[in-house]
Amino acid sequence: MKKHYNGYLIAGLIISGIIIIMTIIGMFWTPYSPTAMSGAAKLQAPSLAHLFGTDNFGRDIFSRVLKGAGTTLTIAVATVAIGAFFGTLIGANTGYFGGIVDDILMRLNDAVTAFPSILLALLIISLTGTGKKYNVILALGIVFIPSFARLMRTTYASYRNANYIISARLMGAGSGRIMMIHILPNTVRVLLPALTIGFNNAVLAEASMSFLGIGVAPPDASLGYMLSDAQGMFSVAPWYAVCTGLVIILLVFGVGLIGAGMQKQGSGVN
Amino acid sequence: MSGEINIMPDLNEGSLLEAVTGQSPVTSENATGADSIDEQKLVLEVKHVSGGYHTGGPFKRMQKYKEVIHDVDFVVKQREILGLVGESGTGKTTLTRMIFGTVKPEKGEIIHYTKRPQIIFQDPYSSLNPAYNVEWSIEEPLRVFGKYDEAERKERVRRVVKQVGLPEEILTAKPAELSGGQRQRVSIAAALIRRPRFIIADEPVSALDVTIQAQILELIANLRNELDLSFLFISHDLNVVYQLCDRVMVMKRGRIVEQGTIDEVYNHPKEEYTKQLLAAAE
Numbered sequence: 001m002k003k004h005y006n007g008y009l010i011a012g013l014i015i016s017g018i019i020i021i022m023t024i025i026g027m028f029w030t031p032y033s034p035t036a037m038s039g040a041a042k043l044q045a046p047s048l049a050h051l052f053g054t055d056n057f058g059r060d061i062f063s064r065v066l067k068g069a070g071t072t073l074t075i076a077v078a079t080v081a082i083g084a085f086f087g088t089l090i091g092a093n094t095g096y097f098g099g100i101v102d103d104i105l106m107r108l109n110d111a112v113t114a115f116p117s118i119l120l121a122l123l124i125i126s127l128t129g130t131g132k133k134y135n136v137i138l139a140l141g142i143v144f145i146p147s148f149a150r151l152m153r154t155t156y157a158s159y160r161n162a163n164y165i166i167s168a169r170l171m172g173a174g175s176g177r178i179m180m181i182h183i184l185p186n187t188v189r190v191l192l193p194a195l196t197i198g199f200n201n202a203v204l205a206e207a208s209m210s211f212l213g214i215g216v217a218p219p220d221a222s223l224g225y226m227l228s229d230a231q232g233m234f235s236v237a238p239w240y241a242v243c244t245g246l247v248i249i250l251l252v253f254g255v256g257l258i259g260a261g262m263q264k265q266g267s268g269v270n
Numbered sequence: 271m272s273g274e275i276n277i278m279p280d281l282n283e284g285s286l287l288e289a290v291t292g293q294s295p296v297t298s299e300n301a302t303g304a305d306s307i308d309e310q311k312l313v314l315e316v317k318h319v320s321g322g323y324h325t326g327g328p329f330k331r332m333q334k335y336k337e338v339i340h341d342v343d344f345v346v347k348q349r350e351i352l353g354l355v356g357e358s359g360t361g362k363t364t365l366t367r368m369i370f371g372t373v374k375p376e377k378g379e380i381i382h383y384t385k386r387p388q389i390i391f392q393d394p395y396s397s398l399n400p401a402y403n404v405e406w407s408i409e410e411p412l413r414v415f416g417k418y419d420e421a422e423r424k425e426r427v428r429r430v431v432k433q434v435g436l437p438e439e440i441l442t443a444k445p446a447e448l449s450g451g452q453r454q455r456v457s458i459a460a461a462l463i464r465r466p467r468f469i470i471a472d473e474p475v476s477a478l479d480v481t482i483q484a485q486i487l488e489l490i491a492n493l494r495n496e497l498d499l500s501f502l503f504i505s506h507d508l509n510v511v512y513q514l515c516d517r518v519m520v521m522k523r524g525r526i527v528e529q530g531t532i533d534e535v536y537n538h539p540k541e542e543y544t545k546q547l548l549a550a551a552e
Contacts, residue, residue: 163397164407167460170370170389171411185401 009261016254019247023073026066034059034067035219043237052243056233061226061240065247068221072248075137075222076202080195082141087148088191092179094149095156106153109146117143121205122214131217140205144198151194155187196259200252207248223248312383313468313500314346314369319378321368337376338364340524346468351494351501353511353532355547356521362504365521366470369502384468388461392473394453398445398460405441408460415464426463433496434459434489451482458489468500475510487514508551512536520544 031051038058046053052061090109094102112120124139156179159165168182207224209215216222223244230241322338338361346352356362367373369380369387391397398407405427412423431438434455445453454474461469471490475483491514493499505511511518512532519529520543528541539545 163391163393164399167389167391167397168410168414170372171414171464172386173410173414177414182399186399188401 006261006265008257008264012254012257012259012261014254015250016258019069019251019254020073022066023069026063027070030060030063030066032060032063034063034221036060043233045237046239046243053237053239055229055237055240061243064221064226065223065244068223068226068244069247069251071133071216071220071222072203072206072224072251075133075140075206075216076199078137079140079144079202079206080198082137083144083148083198084191084195086141086145087150088152088184090145090149091152091154092156092183095153096160096175096179096183098157098160102153106150109149112142113146113150118205118208121209125209125214130214133216133220136206136209136215140202140209143205144202148194148198151190152187155190156183159183159186193259193263196255196262199255200259203248203252203255311348312345313348314383314387314502315379315381316342316344316369317379317381318343319368319375319380321373321375321377322364323373335376338524339368339375341378342524342526343378344519344526344529346500346502348467348500349494349498350517351490351503351515353515353518354502354504354521355506355508355511355518357506360521361524362521363472364524366472366504369470382468385466386464387468387470388464388466390454390457390461390469390471390474393477394450394457395445395477397457398453400445402444403441404443404445404448404456407445407456408441408463411460411464427459430459430462433462433493449482450478451485454478454482454486455489458486458493462493462497465497466499468502470502470504472504473506474503476505476507483510490514508536508547520547 036059038054041050041054041058043056044050044054044058050060050062052065055061055064090105094105115123121139121143124142125135128135128138165178165182168178173182203223206215206222207227210222210224211228213228216225218225226244227241227248230237230244234241319342320337320340322336324333324335342365344352354362354365364373366389368375370389371380398404402410408427408430409423412418412426418426427441428438431441436452436455436459440448440452440456445456448456458474474490475486478486487510490501490503494501503511503515515532517529517531518535519526520535520541521527522543528535528539528544535544536548539548
């Protein structure tokens with residue numbers, strides 16, 4: 001077979017790879033302590049000493065971005081994992097069996113979707129309490145279930161009457177085996193791009209929640225929280241908002257490219 | 271298979287067949303129903319069966335019953351290839367499902383004298399799981415059956431691949447890398463792996479071009495001779511049926527309008543419908 005280079009995939013992997021590596025480094029080492037304040041170095045513009053400059057407490061923004069990206073990534077990955085796991089579970093069962101279970105679960109799904117997702121997340125946060133990372137993950141995770149459920153339902157329904165699935169049923173394979181072993185590997189082509197899109201939405205959702213003040217709270221920092229912090233001093237320290245925003249954009253852009261690349265790859269094979 | 275029925279309950283070995291036929295099917299892998307092959311003995315008996323399917327909703331009273339099969343009556347003998355011809359929409363698929371027990375007959379009785387039959391589908395492009403290689407697809411029926419260890423399974427896979435005339439290298443290939451004829455051979459191998467006595471072939475060659483058709487037909491004829499298999503061979507192509515089958519049934523709108531040996535039906539057709547079909551095939 002001829003080798004095709006998938007530009008989207010390669011560019012996406014490089015961009016998000018750099019950010020992920022930086023984030024992992026940031027978990028163990030940062031140039032300055034992300035919480036160390038310095039009265040002498042308030043609101044400094046980017047320089048060799050402070051790559052992204054400093055904020056109004058004299059904290060090194062680059063160090064805080066490294067740390068904050070870790071929080072954001074953790075929340076995004078956990079959110080997508082919850083959404084994809086439960087969404088697949090629900091979607092597989094409704095799509096495969098159809099019938100009355102499908103009707104009930106999908107109408108419930110519609111009810112959840114009918115809420116604006118940020119409002120639903122707000123509701124869950126207000127029930128569980130603000131400022132905790134795990135509550136943000138829980139809230140966003142629940143918000144993300146319906147879209148995965150709908151996607152997987154459609155996919156499973158399309159495989160339900162494929163000849164090889166009918167064969168599997170006739171040979172006596174159980175429904176669980178058919179769903180997990182016979183159908184699931186075939187859904188990867190749909191699921192992987194959806195995971196990347198979900199990841200991006202999660203990053204942005206976390207950022208907007210922190211921006212609204214219902215996400216993570218100090219001393220935890222996330223990119224969204226820092227962005228909301230930065231807007232107050234945009235006129236005196238524009239680099240704060242620009243640098244933080246740039247990291248979010250690059251992260252989302254990189255992962256988005258991976259998703260587009262995978263979709264392209266998938267359509268190329270078949 | 272067309273999507274006319276969406277209710278396909280799971281078939282657990284035994285339970286549903288028992289419910290349909292009123293007798294326990296033979297479940298042992300090596301049981302033949304009889305040790306010696308007797309060409310008068312039966313593998314399948316379909317006794318005055320009528321039936322169809324329910325459509326409409328989740329509850330009984332919301333459903334409508336549509337009868338598709340009307341008073342169908344035939345037998346399949348050991349080591350016989352029985353052809354079933356008829357245009358599409360005539361109920362061949364529903365009849366197949368009844369034989370497998372996924373659709374219950376409303377009237378009449380279906381008796382299996384052997385263990386579970388196997389099926390070969392028309393479209394070789396959708397009868398193999400694209401996510402797995404050939405070896406997995408052939409081995410899966412044995413894995414599901416669960417009575418054989420890994421070494422035994424692999425050994426049987428190798429043997430059956432040889433029987434259908436494929437090289438062993440093909441085991442690692444994905445379905446997308448195979449030709450239509452190769453895929454159909456793989457489907458046949460997967461059907462043979464549990465050593466059935468009776469196979470239903472639902473238009474197995476109509477998606478293939480003529481030279482490949484001839485090879486697959488030859489393979490089916492050889493398998494019948496070597497393994498003493500019986501086939502119910504469903505087709506709309508009368509020429510193919512003429513080449514391969516011993517007896518033939520003509521189906522029209524859910525009824526069997528004529529059945530007999532190839533000579534009887536092709537050379538002395540009694541029904542007007544059969545004559546039309548034969549005229550159209552020439």
